[in-house]
Amino acid sequence: MAASPHTLSSRLLTGWVGGCVWYLERRAMQESPHKFMHLFRNINKQWITFQHFNFLKRMYVTQLNRSLNQQVKPKPEPVTSPFLEKISSGQAKAEVHELRPISPPSLPLSRKANEKELIELESASVIEASIDVGNATKEEKQWKEMKLHVDDLPGILARLSKIKLTALVVSTTSAGFALAPGPFDWPCFLLTLLGTGLASCAANSINQFFEVPFDSNMNRTKNRPLVRGQISPLLAVSFATCCALPGVALLTWGVNPLTGALGVFNIFLYTCCYTPLKRISIANTWVGAVVGAIPPVMGWTAATGCLDAGAFLLGGILYSWQFPHFNALSWGLREDYSRGGYCMMSVTHPALCRRVALRHCLALIGLSTAAPILDVTTWTFPVISLPINLYISYLGFRFYRDADRKSSRKLFFCSLWHLPLFLLLMLTCKQPPDYLLRGTWRRTVWKEHLQLVAGLKFVQRPGSLFLLQ
Structure with a gap:
């Protein structure tokens, strides 16, 4: 071939x-x-x-095509910029250039000039934009003093005092006052609510003052007024003092000394025991539950002037309710609490957290049964409150079994409506005043009968029962 x-x-x-x-x-x-x-x-x-x-x-x-010339189409004209003048139609004509193996194709001078102008304008705009961005970042980095406007002060102080938590404290205090036996005294009731609200605002403000460096690390609390610097620490402490002194004075001299002493004790327990204990031990949850259980007791003592079984029953109900409420809330905030350095059950002892929540859900059923035994409510109350107690117990069991965010959120939102409905049912099933009077009349008649029969005289000594003399 x-x-x-x-x-x-x-x-x-x-x-x-x-x-x-x-x-x-x-x-x-x-x-x-x-x-x-x-x-x-x-x-x-x-x-x-x-x-x-x-x-x-x-x-x-x-080598074979050395003598041939290759023709190519010229590049399209660049899009005219608004900063440039219109290019004449004569300069936009297409030209065919002979391609040499060594030299590249040449472009028209007008196009080169236009491209140079366009590049210069674009570079100038980029430089100006970079300068503006640099100035903006410098201004952001510079320290600026935040000015406090008088119009913003009420909202800032409301967030400093945790107005929602204060409203919950006042509502439980009013429930304790309303459930207490005896006639309803409106002036004493209003003074009790005002004094308790001021004491709660003072305790919450001092709590935020102590926890500023830790709240700044948490997404949940990083927007608090002291963390953002909206108000000075001196103003926060002054506000707490202005709330604590008149609040305790109203409870002590306007209501009774026992209620005022409970208010002072609760402020001390919340600010000096619960707040520092949050970074030391998980016992802070039990201490915080005691703090939340005292307001209904204060309402009871404001109406009766003494501590009896009914006051401890209301305190026990609020004490047990707080565990499913707070444990379910803290379960979804475990990353936040660990980032802030707080020692919570949900972070360090997750199994105990779920077990305690379920245990106190079941305790609410027993406390409901104890209410008619202590003559606080009728026997209708344990029956009509059983469905909501069983439902929150069921959600507590789901939280104990599943241990996920979905079950914890359901339990938390259930606790939000369970407490007001529970207290409302207690008010509707409260023992009538004539029942208590009938009981007092029976005891008085029985005592006089014994005196006539035995010929003995009953003497009541301080700190003792009726003694025979």
Whole structure:
């Protein structure tokens, strides 16, 4: 098979390499494919690869087409910028240039000038934008004094005093006052609510004052007024003092000394015991539950002036309710509490957290049964409160079993409506005043009967029961 003249000329131009390729082609046509692959492997070891074939092919094409000129379309005109003048139609004509193997195609001078102007304008705008951004970042980094406006002060002080928590404290205090036996005294009731609300505002403000460095690490509390610097610590302490002094004074002299003493004790327990204990031990949850159980007791003592079984029953109800409420809330905030450095059951003892929540959900059923036994409510109350107590116990069991965010959120939201409904049912089933009077009358008649029969005189001494003399 004879080779063409062009093929022979190309092989002569490539020298020894071309001869090797010609030899390989002749052998490949004569021998079998197996021998050709064997020969190709041997030649490949001598640094002959497919790159050589491609190189020879490119050289052959360029040598044969040396005299040809390749025509290409010019690049499209750049889009006119609003900062540039309109380009004349004569400058936008397409031109065909002969491509040389060495020199690149030349562009019109007008296009080069326009492109230079466009590049200069774009660079200038970029520089101006970078300067503006740099100035903005410098202004943001500079320290600025926050100015406190008088119009914003009520909202800031409301967030400082945790107005929602204060409203819950006042509502439980009013429930304790309303459930207490005896006539309803409106002036005493209003003074009790006002004094308790002021005491709660003072305790919450001092709590935020102590926890500023820790609240700044938590997403839940990073927007508090002291953390953001909306008010100074001196103003926060002054506000707490202005709330604590008149609040305790109203409870002590406007209501009775026992209620005032409970108010002072609750402020001390919340600010000096519960607040520092949050970073030391999980016992802070039990201490905080005692703090939340005291307001209804204060309402009871404000109406009766003494501590009896009914006051401790209301305190026990609020004490047990807080565990499913707070444990379910803290379960979804475990990352926040650990980031803030707080020692919570949900972080350090998750199994105990769920177990305690379920235990106190079931305790609410027992406390409901104890209410009629202590003459606080009728026997209707344990019956009508059983469905809501069983439902919160069921959610507490789901939280104990599943231990996920979904079950904890359900238990938390259930606790929000369970407490007001529970206290409302207690008020509707409260023992009537005539029942208590009948009970007092029976005890008085029975005592007089014993005096007549035995001829003995009953003397009531301080701190003792009726004694025979």
